[in-house]
Each structure stands twice: as structure tokens, then as C-alpha cells.
Amino acid sequence: MKRFILLLIVLLLAGCSTVPKVPVNAPSPLRPVPSDGVSLNKISDPFEGANRSVYRFNYYLDKYLLLPLVSGYRFILPDFIEKSVSNALDNIDDIGNLTNALLQLKMNKAGTSASRLAINSSIGVLGLWDPASHLKIRPQKEDFGQTLGHYGVGHGPFLVLPLFGPSNLRDATGLAADGLIFSAIDPLNFDHNELDIPYYALETIDTRKREPFRYYGSGSPFEYELMRLIYTQQRDLKISR
């Protein structure tokens, strides 16, 4: 995590200027950008230059590392094993969902996540199967970013994190906090084994496998703006529920 924050700071400092370089004395275009600035998509983004650099960095990370890993993983493993891996990782995620539902005093959701954990860890054999979903007990995603939002913390400046992608100051803080909570609970006993690196590697590949988003995949020159709008609104929506 320390190294990650360091990398982030370096990238922020390296961020290029974001304002379009308009030549002096150039004639005004036919439909100039209004002087009062942006009317659409008003989301705080003071680090936009750095964010766009990281956005492009993530594209290359995908292209040369993650997506090839995902294809290799899919090629090697039969689909039902991949599905079991996803289930097992989701089962571990339910610990975080439960913790954050409790922190927000959302007792219904906490109850659902607790039942899922109990059913999937026992009948589902350590979460390799997901019988809870068959019983219509659906996952209730809650993370610390949502917990902060629930208690009125605003989203803060928009950020694009290396590897993790679109985020903002609140959700990045939440991501770090969820990591700390996970380490504190230590459900897989990483303090006494060496499985943490394989676990995080597998989790990264599984997450990428399940995420259909592709950087620069939309063909729109405004993909960054659209992604920022949709990310921010989706998070607001999740927090309100």
C-alpha cells in the first residue's frame, strides 16, 4: 500500500497541464466554449491531467499484462472452476459487505450478508458454491467508501487509480480502509501463511475477468468524461440505497 501511495504521488506530480493550449490572437471559433465554463458533467477533477495519464497507463497495463493473464487463466481452467473461484472470492467479500452494513447500521443488509456467509461457507463448501443466491439471498455490496458516503462524506476530487481504475478521494480512502479491515480480521490467516500474494493475484485476475469495461473501448473521444459521470452517479446511487 505504501508503494502504491508513493506511485500515486509521483503520478500526480508528473501530471501534465490539462487546459487546452490555445494560441494567442487566434480568431474565436463559431461556437466558443461558454466563458462560465462547463455546464454539463460538473464533477470536481483538479488532478485531471494526472488522472488521464493514469487512465492511459491502465490501458497499457490491461493490454500487456492483465488481459493476457485473463486469457491464459481462461484457457487453462475449465469454466466451472473459474466460477468456483469467483464464488469463493465473493464469499470472502461478504465479510466486508457485512462489516460495512453493520457500520452503517443497515440491519437488513447485514442480516442478508451474514446469512450468505453462513450458508455459503458451510453448505457451499468454503464458498466454492453459492447456494445462498439459489435461495434468492442476493449479495448486498457495501464497502467503506459507501459507509463514508452514508455518513455524509462527499465524493471529493475524482481520481483514476493505477490498476483499480475510476475512483475519488472518498472511495480511494474507503478502498484503503477496507484493506486494513481485511488485514485486521485476516480470515485466511495470512499472518501465519504465505498465501497472501497468490490470493491477491487470483483476486486481481478474477476481478478483471468479470469486468467487461475496456479502456478506450467506446470509440468516443469523451470516454473519460462519460466514465467520470457514470462512475460518480453510480456511486451516489449505491450510497443512497
Add this chain to the structure above:
Amino acid sequence: MRYRSLSTGLAIVALIILGWGSFASAAEDEPYFFPFVNPYAATVMETPQAFQAEAPAQVPVREFSVQPFPQRVIPKVFWDQDHLTCSLVAQKKRAPLVFIIAGTGARYNSPKMLNLQRNLYKAGFHVISISSPTTVDFIVTASSSMMPGNLPADAQDLYRVMQLAWSKVKGDIEVSRFALTGYSLGAIQAAYVAQIDDREMIFDFKKVLLINPPASLHRSVARLDQMLLADVPGGTNRIDQYVRNVMYKLAETRDELGTPQLSSEYLYRASRRFPPREDFLKTLVGLAFRLDSSSMMFAADTMQGGGFVVTKGTRLTSTTSLSAYFSTYFDTGFVDYFHQFFFPYWQQREPNLTEQQLIERLSLKGISNYLKNTPQIGLLHNEDDIILEPGDLDELLAIFGDRAHIYPTGGHCGNMNHPVVMRYITGFLQQEEQQ
């Protein structure tokens, strides 16, 4: 003048003789049931999975790229677009090859294109898919004018790309003959491409099918421009609120349907519980169109060196903030682009051209003599297509006569994946001999 009254007369005759006749014939061939009566619902939600034509989920697709203007200096802001990607789905044996041209803003691999690919492959065709000349990568790499919308010029660009694509794959496949199709804007462009090929005879298309084309480019984009504001009383600067509402509405069904997506399948499932209002759907169509036209305008503006929204000479890179531009293009309709930027550009190259002449030229009526005398070109359309003005369908019927095949419902391209419609498409392109 004589020309005008002649076509008006023909339109009336067509309405009486062909109009109802052809609606009836479409219905007689095969029973056609489409689940959405509202054309906006049909357009947004398309054919639900349960009703779709059956086609293989996986087809042998190969992507390749062409570079019509290898010398062109690409601005840094388009760093990821130095070539135009196309795709080939190939049969192992000798077979006819069909080129398909995507609709406004759509690329060679958009969902509608993938459906066409799968179904045409199943019907025994090789398929080459070409992105719309309104997409950013096409404008940047394959457009000679870099000012999209002028159908004859767009068709020249498409024809060049098709020849390059063909030369890339012709060593690998055996082709018996060529056919051409396209949907929406891609359909009207296909008509112009066919006209060029009629002169140049490189492909000698045996069959050309236009699927849901606009009768007039300007009339259709004007309609699409208007739709955006149907459900946004505060104008485009309230669009944030609208997008938020869309997401909230879809999220109401989240527990049952999973994470909200802007996919037609999701919308269909959601709509069964919460039938959305027509205004809501209208705005959704308008929003999708405005997003596509914003991208198109930005690419055209930047490639012209600026002057429309971007100040001339501005340097844009991959880290430049485009938010203020995005917002400004979003406030700009296609009709504004046409009037302020597009028409003056083409007028400079043709000094006597008036705006009205250009508007009339960019229509199927503008090439009606060619279309009337070319029996291998057919039309597939829907009576309730939302991009048509009242009277447009009659104008099309007057041109195509009994080569027009009209379904009563389906909205704009909403029924392309319906089994009856898809069978018509593949059947039409398969016909060996001209009638």
C-alpha cells in the same frame, strides 16, 4: 419543378397502389409478431432474446486494419487511432461476400453489426464489417474531407475502404459474388456506394439491401435532435439530472436484475415491471444520438484544425481536458453542425451551392433516378420508424415500388434481429438472379 410534381404524383400513386399492398405482402409471407407496439420502445429495447433469430453465438471473426491515408499526420489527441479496424467472418468454402455498413456512430463490432454478422454467416456468407463514416476512427483515418455527412463523399471513402479491405482478405477466401447492406445511416450510404460501383464495377454488387434508411438525412437528424429534450424540461444543461434519473429508474429493479446496465436486454426486462413513458424513451434515443454526434463533431472540428468549437491552432494531447468541449458539443445539434460548419465547408468547394440544394441532395430522392432503374437494390423499412417524417415512407415507396418491404412495427432498427425480418434480409441477399 417538373421533377418535383412528378415525384409528388408518383408518391400519391404509390400510396394508393403499392403502399397498402406491400404492407399486406410483408404480413402474408410469414406471420410477424413484434412485442412492442410503441416505436420508441421498439427502438430502445429491440427484439427481446426470447423472440430473436437463432444464430451461432461464436463465429470465426478476424479483425484487420486498413490505412487509406498512411501519410496523414494524426493529432496527438487521437493517439490511439492511427488505423481503421474492420472485421471478416469467413466461410471455409466458396461463398458470396456481403459488406455491411454500420449506422450513425457505430463501429464494425457494435451489437447490431455482430447480430448481422452471425446471421449472415449462418446463411452462408462471408461478411466484411465496416465502421460508420461518422465514427471518430473513420473520420481521423479514412475520410478524405474529414467533414462527414456529405453522402457522395462518404460513399467514396467507404468504397476506398472496401477495396482496401477486400485486397487484404482476397487471398484467404473464395468469393462467388458480392452483395452490400447497411442499416440506418449505413443504409443510405450503401445506396450511394452502389451507385459508385455501378460506374466503377469493382464489385458488381448482385444485391443491395437498405435497412431502415432515412429518406432525407437532414429531416431525420432534425427529428433525432429534437428527441433529446422530450423529457428534459430545463434544456441540455439539465442532462446530468436526466442521466441520474435513468440510473435510478433502472436501479429500482436491481435486486432482481443485478447491476443496472444500459443494455437493451436489461431495459426490456426492467420495462416489464416499470413501463417507461414515451418521453423517457424519446430522450434516451436522443441522448444516444447526441453522444454519437458530439464525438463526430469533435473529430471533424479537430481534423479541420479547429474553427467550430475548438479555437484554430489549439494543441490537444491525450492529457488535455476535453470536458468544456464535450459540454459545448453536447449543446450543439446535428442541425447546428450542418448549418454552421458543414454547409460552409462544402459551399467553399462548390460556390453556387445553396443550403437548400445540399439538403435536398442528401436524400434517397436525390438519387431516385438511379434507384428506380436498379432492380438489384431493395428497401426494408418499418411503418413506424421514428426517424421518418410523415410522408417520408410514401416518398420511399414511390422510389422503390415493389422492391420495398415494409413491416408495420419495429421502430428504428428495433426488429432487425427478429427471425422473420432476419430471414428476409438473408433471403434477399441470397437471391442469385435479378427479378
